[in-house]
Amino acid sequence: MAAQGFRPVYHPAGHDHALRNAVQDLRTGRWVAMARLLDETSGWDGWTRRTQVLAAVAAGTDVVHAWRTEQPGSIAATVMHSRVAVERAVRAHRAGHARTRELWQEAWTACREAAELAPADPVPWVGLLALAALDGRQRMAEHRLSPPAPMLAPGPWGLLAEAEKRDPYNREAHHRMLQFVYARSPGPLSEAVNYAQWAATSAPVGSALHALPLYVRVERYRRERGHERALDLHWVAEDAVRDAERALDTWFLFCATEEASLLDLNHLAHALYGALRFDDAARVFKALGPYYATLPWAYRTARPDDRALAEDIFLRARARCLTG
Template sequence: MAAQGFRPVYHPAGHDHALRGAVQDLRTGRWVAMARLLDETTGWPGWTRRTQVLAAVAAGTDVVAAWRAEQPDSIAAAVMHSRVAVERAVRAHRAGHARTRELWQEAWTACREAVERAPADPVPWVGRLALSLLDARQSMEEHRLPPPAPMLPPGPWGLLAEAEKRDPYNREAHHRMLQFVYARRPGPLSEAVNYAQWASSAAPVGSALHALPLYVRVERYRRDRGHERALDLHWVAEDAVRDARRAMDAWFLFCATEEASLLDLNHLAHALYGALKFADAARVFESLGPYWTPQPWAYRTALPDERGPAEEVFLRARARCLTAPESRPGT
């Protein structure tokens, strides 16, 4: 796995081969494979993950609209419609597009209709959580409810509770909530740190939420760019090593690779590498196989918006970990 000439592959489906096939069909304008895949998907975690990936691909097309026109009674099509509408609204917000408010309203309506069509599904509630990011002033009452614990900010806690009622410890729901916390107040990340620790501390063994603090640490690193002297110490600090070890011991050792988020795996490999835990990082790199994600590696480069430098950092880290003496069999 550390062979010369290895080049990593980025694919949103990762190890999920069935999802990869549906994505390929979706990119050619066909929806039948997507419909079949979702019909065969069991469990809310897999459903949430697959609909998120499919929506990211479908958002720039009219494939889901064609599916709804062909099968107006399909509940899966209604949920995917809400997914695509949310994805478009969030992208418009990120780009400062003039139609952001219009797309936001369309997405909110689509989520409400999906809740009515699929009352047991967490995804429409996850969609409404994603839309809370657009309400920067927290003007909507559902976006400024009191928190469930001290040291946490007011926010869309009712939406998170609805998603968790349907799928406890839903990974995407908590990541959407973390994004809301980031956007709520620029500056120090104390609220985000508190939120990530609160969410991960309540999660059971095997939950991907144990990786949540790693994302906050990367965000802090990203914001501290320019203070170069402090950056090398960022990953070997006692709390950084502790967060990496907890994610390894409470999540990675129990997760199924084909169901794990590539972003989570990359964040864990990155944290262990930074903490100089090369043997542990090697196990995560091996589980990644041929895949990678540009983040968080891009933030270690001078050009974080370009994929090439990030790939080189990933490759150097991977080679360092896989060739470390303690990573070799029999040592």
């Protein structure tokens, strides 16, 4: 595995080969493989993950619109329409596009319609949580509800509760909630730390939410760019090592790694590598197989937008761990 010449592969589908085939068809403008895949998907975890990946690919195309035109009664197509609408609104907001408000309203309406047509589906509520991050000032009443525990801030707790009612500990729902916390509090990350710790400690063994604190730690470093010498000390601190070990012991050792998020696996490998837990990190690198994600490795480089630098850092960390 650590042999020279190894080159990692980035693909949003990761180990999910059926999803990979649907993505390939989607990129050529065809929707039939996507429809078939979603019809065969069981379990809300796989449904949430697959619809998210497909929407990210479909957002720049008219494929989902064509699907709805061909099959206007398809509930899956309606849910995917809401997914694509949310993805477009989030991208427009990130880019400061003039149509952001219009796209936001369209996405909000699409999510509400999908929630009515698919009342058991958590995805429309996950979409509404994603849109909440566009409302950093919490102008909408549904984005400033009282929190369920002390040390947590007001937010879209009702939306999270609706997603959790349908799929307890839904990974994407909590990551969307974390994005809202970032948008609400652009300064110190104390609110994000409190939220991630609350979500992780509330989650059962095997839940991907045990990796959530690792994301906050990466975000803290990202906001402190320029302090390169402090990077490794950042990951060997007692609380950092504890978060990495907890994610390993309560999530990774119990999850089906072929179904796990590539981002989660990369964040865990990165945290264990930074904590000098090379043997444990090696287990995660092996679970990744040929796949990787540019984040969080890119933040260890001088130019986070340079994918080649991120890949180089990943390869060096992987080789260090796999060679003992």
